[in-house]
Amino acid sequence: MEQEVKVKICGTQLDEMNREELVEVVSVGKMYEEDGFLCISYDEVIGEEENGIVQAVKNMLKINESQVEVVKKGPTASHMVFMPDQTTFTYYSTPVGELEVSIHTSNVEKCDYNDGFLLKLQYELEMNQTYISSCDVKIAVQY
Secondary structure, three states, rough: OOEEEEEEEEEEEEEOOEEEEEEEEEEEEEEEEEEOOOEEEEEEEEEEOOOOOEEEEEEEEEOOOOEEEEEOOOEEEEEEEEEEEEEEEEEEEEOOOEEEEEEEEEEEEEEEEEOOEEEEEEEEEOOOOEEEEEEEEEEEOOO
């Protein structure tokens, strides 16, 4: 059964120079179960062209007991997998080419509440074998 949800993502990235970048996305999405995963689909606006056309990325969160997956499709695309104490690899596709990405996840935590849940991810990010940042992401899903 599909259910409408509110998704709020707050992320902090700390680079090698200790500069902090904050990211926040709020969207409405749909939640359902499929193949043992709790799935949440939502769109993320990434820009607006000069002619007024809005560019969006279609996102899918897939959550189960042992991992979290984030699948992005659109102008930028990726399939990131977060597994505690493991390093995973993927490619991040952009309009100008692909980047190799490695993700070392130190923590994945899910806290359930009456009206939703909070998912916490902590990981180190490398692109093309170069350290990019330490990341702390909180994903709040409200029913």
